[in-house]
Amino acid sequence: MDPKLVEVTQLFARFKAAYARNDLDVCSNLLSQLKVLLTKFPSLPPSFQQTPNAVEELKLAREIYEHAVVLSVKMEDQDAFERDFCQLKPYYMDTCGIIPPSPEEYPILGLNLLRLLVQNRIAEFHTELELLPAKALENLCIKHGVELEQSFMEGAYNRVLSARQAVPHETYIYFMDLLAKTVRDEIAGCSEKGYDYLSISDAKQMFMFSSDKELQQYIKEEHPEWDVKNCLVMFQKGKESQPCKEIPSAPVINQTLGYARELERIV
Numbered sequence: 107m108d109p110k111l112v113e114v115t116q117l118f119a120r121f122k123a124a125y126a127r128n129d130l131d132v133c134s135n136l137l138s139q140l141k142v143l144l145t146k147f148p149s150l151p152p153s154f155q156q157t158p159n160a161v162e163e164l165k166l167a168r169e170i171y172e173h174a175v176v177l178s179v180k181m182e183d184q185d186a187f188e189r190d191f192c193q194l195k196p197y198y199m200d201t202c203g204i205i206p207p208s209p210e211e212y213p214i215l216g217l218n219l220l221r222l223l224v225q226n227r228i229a230e231f232h233t234e235l236e237l238l239p240a241k242a243l244e245n246l247c248i249k250h251g252v253e254l255e256q257s258f259m260e261g262a263y264n265r266v267l268s269a270r271q272a273v274p275h276e277t278y279i280y281f282m283d284l285l286a287k288t289v290r291d292e293i294a295g296c297s298e299k300g301y302d303y304l305s306i307s308d309a310k311q312m313f314m315f316s317s318d319k320e321l322q323q324y325i326k327e328e329h330p331e332w333d334v335k336n337c338l339v340m341f342q343k344g345k346e347s348q349p350c351k352e353i354p355s356a357p358v359i360n361q362t363l364g365y366a367r368e369l370e371r372i373v
Contacts, residue, residue, distance in 0.1 A: 108159050111166070114143045118170055125173065133177055140170050151196040154204075164205045168197040172210045175217070179277050184221065191218050199237070213275045216247030220281045223255055224288065231255060246274045254285070263289045267314040287328075290314075294329060298341045309339045 117140055124132040144150060144167050149160035157163070171194035178186035191214070198211050215238065222231040235252065242248050250273070257265040266289050270282040290313055297304065297312065306318055315321045325332050325339065333340040 110143070110146055111159055111162060114140060114147075114166060114170075117143065118166065121170075121173065125177065128180075130177070130181055134181070137170075137174055137177065141174075144170065151200060154200070161205055164197065164201055168194065168201075168205070168208060171197065172208065172214060175214055176277055179217070179280050182280060184225070187218075187221060212242065212245040212247045213277070215242070216245070216251050216274065217277055217281070219248065219251030220254070220278060220285070223251065223258065224281050224284045226288075228255070228259075250274050250278070258285075258289075263293060264314060290324065291328070301341060303338045303340045306334070306337045306339060 117136060121133055121136040121140060124136060147163045147167065148155040149157045149163045150167050154160075171190055174190040175187060175194060178184075178190055194214070197205075198208070198215070215234075219231060219234060222228075222234065231251075235248075238248065243252065250269070254266060254269055257263075257269070267286055270279070270286060273279055273282055293313055297309075304312065306321065310318060310321045313321060313324065315324065321339075322334060325334060
């Protein structure tokens with residue numbers, strides 16, 4: 107076996123051992139080394155040179171980048187996720203017929219759709235969706251993202267929040283929590299405009315919290331300007347009513363009449 111391939115394989119084994127024990131700092135350090143070593147493989151994108159070890163190198167590199175994507179989720183690093191997914195994507199799109207499909211392909215593609223939805227990049231969401239083959243839309247991980255986007259666009263926030271309980275893959279929980287926060291912030295904005303106050307029970311149901319404690323914690327962290335008293339959530343606390351600005355009507359009228367006179371002279 108090629109010495110470079112042996113070196114990467116051994117280092118990747120160390121990475122997976124660190125990943126198994128949840129040592130994220132070691133994983134991050136080893137991943138950086140692995141990415142440098144992968145640059146020495148001529149068979150990888152974008153060159154795709156045909157070499158004796160091309161298939162093994164492509165499979166190994168794809169698995170490394172798949173782990174990199176999942177690691178970025180564990181580290182809650184969305185920028186790293188985007189970089190690693192961009193590096194991984196050619197292995198899904200451009201290696202058909204060269205290496206067999208990966209069992210992690212659809213879970214990771216679905217995870218990327220969820221990320222785009224969380225970041226409100228709806229146009230890119232649909233672009234990525236159009237790149238997928240028709241059969242991919244039947245996959246549970248892809249359907250999950252599509253149904254979430256439909257519910258979000260329809261304003262069916264209850265379906266979005268309840269979808270966290272039925273995620274198709276454990277790595278989806280991080281983005282689902284972010285999406286839940288986005289949805290609750292949308293509900294909060296609408297509630298402030300639509301109501302002066304809500305009962306604790308109504309607010310808990312509207313925000314889809316299972317307990318009063320969760321609702322109060324959300325209010326404390328996200329909306330400290332709200333007031334909770336007498337079993338009511340008061341939306342007006344801390345809001346200073348802005349005094350109405352008086353419109354200087356007389357100067358405006360005089361200025362408008364002046365414009366009219368000037369126009370008459372021009373005509």
